[in-house]
Amino acid sequence: MSDTLTLGLTDTRVLRAIELVWTEATLLDAKDYLGWEALYTDDAMYVIPIDPNTNDHETSLNMVYDDKRMRRLRVERMTQGYAPSAVAAARTVRIVSRFTVAEVSDTVVTLRSAQILNSFKRNAFATVGAELTHRIELSPEGDKIALKVARLIDSEDAVSASGFLV
Amino acid sequence: MTSIETAAPRFGDLAAGDRVAGQLYTDPEIFAEEMKKIFYRTWVWVAHESEIPEAGSFKTTQVGDQPVIVTRDRKNTFNTLLNRCRHRGATVCDQRTGKANGFTCPYHNWSYTLDGRLRGIPYPDGYEGVVDKNDYPLQKLRTESYLGMIWATFNADAEPLEDFLGDAKLWMERFLKQSNGHPTKVLGSHKFRFRGNWKIQLENTTDGYHFPMVHKSWMASVDAETANMMSFMDDPAAETHALGNGHSVAIMAASHADLDIDDGTEEIQPRFQHLVDELVAAGEPMDRVRRYMRSMHGCGFNLNMFPNVAMSSSFFRILVPISVDVTEVWHMAIGMDGGPESINRERLRIHEHFQGPFGFGSPDDAEGWDRVQIGAGGNPTMPILVNRGEGRERISDEGWPTAHVTDETGMRESYSMWKKMMSDV
Ligand code: FES
Ligand SMILES: [Fe+2]
Numbered sequence: 001m002s003d004t005l006t007l008g009l010t011d012t013r014v015l016r017a018i019e020l021v022w023t024e025a026t027l028l029d030a031k032d033y034l035g036w037e038a039l040y041t042d043d044a045m046y047v048i049p050i051d052p053n054t055n056d057h058e059t060s061l062n063m064v065y066d067d068k069r070m071r072r073l074r075v076e077r078m079t080q081g082y083a084p085s086a087v088a089a090a091r092t093v094r095i096v097s098r099f100t101v102a103e104v105s106d107t108v109v110t111l112r113s114a115q116i117l118n119s120f121k122r123n124a125f126a127t128v129g130a131e132l133t134h135r136i137e138l139s140p141e142g143d144k145i146a147l148k149v150a151r152l153i154d155s156e157d158a159v160s161a162s163g164f165l166v
Numbered sequence: 167m168t169s170i171e172t173a174a175p176r177f178g179d180l181a182a183g184d185r186v187a188g189q190l191y192t193d194p195e196i197f198a199e200e201m202k203k204i205f206y207r208t209w210v211w212v213a214h215e216s217e218i219p220e221a222g223s224f225k226t227t228q229v230g231d232q233p234v235i236v237t238r239d240r241k242n243t244f245n246t247l248l249n250r251c252r253h254r255g256a257t258v259c260d261q262r263t264g265k266a267n268g269f270t271c272p273y274h275n276w277s278y279t280l281d282g283r284l285r286g287i288p289y290p291d292g293y294e295g296v297v298d299k300n301d302y303p304l305q306k307l308r309t310e311s312y313l314g315m316i317w318a319t320f321n322a323d324a325e326p327l328e329d330f331l332g333d334a335k336l337w338m339e340r341f342l343k344q345s346n347g348h349p350t351k352v353l354g355s356h357k358f359r360f361r362g363n364w365k366i367q368l369e370n371t372t373d374g375y376h377f378p379m380v381h382k383s384w385m386a387s388v389d390a391e392t393a394n395m396m397s398f399m400d401d402p403a404a405e406t407h408a409l410g411n412g413h414s415v416a417i418m419a420a421s422h423a424d425l426d427i428d429d430g431t432e433e434i435q436p437r438f439q440h441l442v443d444e445l446v447a448a449g450e451p452m453d454r455v456r457r458y459m460r461s462m463h464g465c466g467f468n469l470n471m472f473p474n475v476a477m478s479s480s481f482f483r484i485l486v487p488i489s490v491d492v493t494e495v496w497h498m499a500i501g502m503d504g505g506p507e508s509i510n511r512e513r514l515r516i517h518e519h520f521q522g523p524f525g526f527g528s529p530d531d532a533e534g535w536d537r538v539q540i541g542a543g544g545n546p547t548m549p550i551l552v553n554r555g556e557g558r559e560r561i562s563d564e565g566w567p568t569a570h571v572t573d574e575t576g577m578r579e580s581y582s583m584w585k586k587m588m589s590d591v
Contacts, residue, residue, distance in 0.1 A: 062514075063523055
């Protein structure tokens with residue numbers, strides 16, 4: 001991994017970014033979708049691609065390709081009580097770790113990490129593995145997510161989401 | 167004395183016109199019998215030609231529960247080959263798609279051509295006088311295509327594909343009009359599994375009845391014009407036709423059923439205005455732009471082709487039976503091979519909005535299907551009802567049993583084909 005900087009756990013900018021990623025994981029496990037939505041900048045994208053190798057998400061088919069408008073609609077869907085799959089969504093516990101730093105400055109930190117998400121619904125446990133990329137904008141007003149790409153390790157095969165977000 | 171033949175269960179009796187036993191979803195013996203009597207005997211959809219674009223391209227998939235490779239060989243002929251080495255049975259290819267000159271089995275390196283001939287055996291002296299290479303090609307299925315859709319069958323005696331498709335062909339043609347004169351191209355696939363029988367999914371494609379209930383959250387998330395287009399509950403022009411051979415079509419938006427016909431009343435959704443502006447600026451004539459915009463949501467109908475493929479609205483829906491209680495569903499987004507790229511991009515966004523494991527629609531369908539599987543296990547002999555609209559079913563001018571789009575005419579058609587095939591000896 002020659003393109004990553006050393007992790008830099010003494011670098012407070014990196015620590016702030018990691019903390020935000022963990023906050024996001026906590027909110028998603030708690031199904032606090034309003035809190036989750038507030039973590040994103042206005043022009044942020046939240047992407048779950050299918051093609052594991054592409055960075056051109058706009059011209060490919062994705063599982064999720066959400067700008068601000070789609071995130072708003074998604075949060076409404078998850079919270080309004082009309083979507084049977086959201087109402088009966090699996091419970092989840094996720095671990096995000098194995099951080100590497102791809103970019104760090106006083107305003108932007110880009111982190112890569114590994115996520116193991118455990119879900120349980122109707123007597124079925126499932127594990128979803130993913131590689132995450134977060135671009136975090138640092139600001140005295142509060143750090144925010146400007147990009148999240150979640151690459152599921154089985155993205156090209158049959159994925160069962162059971163109503164939760166990755 | 168009871169012979170094995172007379173003791174064989176008569177599964178065909180479990181389906182009767184407007185009802186089927188819940189056992190059809192839960193009994194592993196029935197699933198095994200369906201593989202033999204349906205999936206190995208009829209035409210099973212395997213690929214769209216655009217997925218295998220040039221000589222050497224291939225795709226792996228299944229026919230029933232058996233692994234196959236669909237290839238395009240040097241003569242541009244499509245082949246469907248059992249993915250099973252003739253030596254000791256290893257799969258010879260495990261990539262989903264790709265390009266190759268042929269297939270070499272990784273176990274002892276027997277190698278095969280794109281049309282399945284056995285080309286080479288390493289260290290052949292041990293086989294001298296024992297194996298003639300001509301005798302051991304990969305098993306080849308009959309393969310035929312119609313309008314770019316490729317089907318295969320294990321059954322050497324199956325009727326020609328076009329005869330099997332019958333009246334579905336007219337609807338295939340209409341469906342493909344959404345490519346606006348360009349070839350149709352698969353742009354990507356959403357794949358997901360649900361814990362339920364394949365027929366639960368088969369029923370769903372022409373089930374208009376569930377739409378406003380299950381997809382309330384999707385309806386709430388789209389613009390008023392789109393929601394209006396999908397408000398077919400009280401629209402008498404929204405009908406389902408039984409087309410024969412298990413095929414059926416459910417017309418949700420009659421005004422889109424033939425995109426060549428435009429009465430000019432339909433408003434183009436304001437959220438597409440940026441595309442309209444872009445195309446007009448690029449010099450596209452307005453009637454052409456209007457045609458592109460109207461095709462954006464696909465054709466306003468779902469065509470279900472027994473047993474495993476549907477042309478649904480703006481995508482292909484494939485079902486792959488995994489086991490009696492697990493089914494894989496592929497939703498293949500389609501677009502134009504040519505034409506303005508921005509239209510294809512918008513089609514991807516529309517597809518993402520509804521389909522896939524994180525879409526605003528499919529997970530809600532899957533929630534219902536999971537529950538059917540569990541519920542149907544409670545008293546598996548109790549019938550599943552597919553009798554909605556029986557009282558108002560009529561025969562259309564074309565000779566098709568026809569009722570409202572919310573009626574279960576399509577399911578009755580599927581189950582009558584199921585019954586016919588499962589009753590064959
Ligand atoms: S199993 Fe394929 S070469 Fe031996
Ligand atoms: Fe549905």
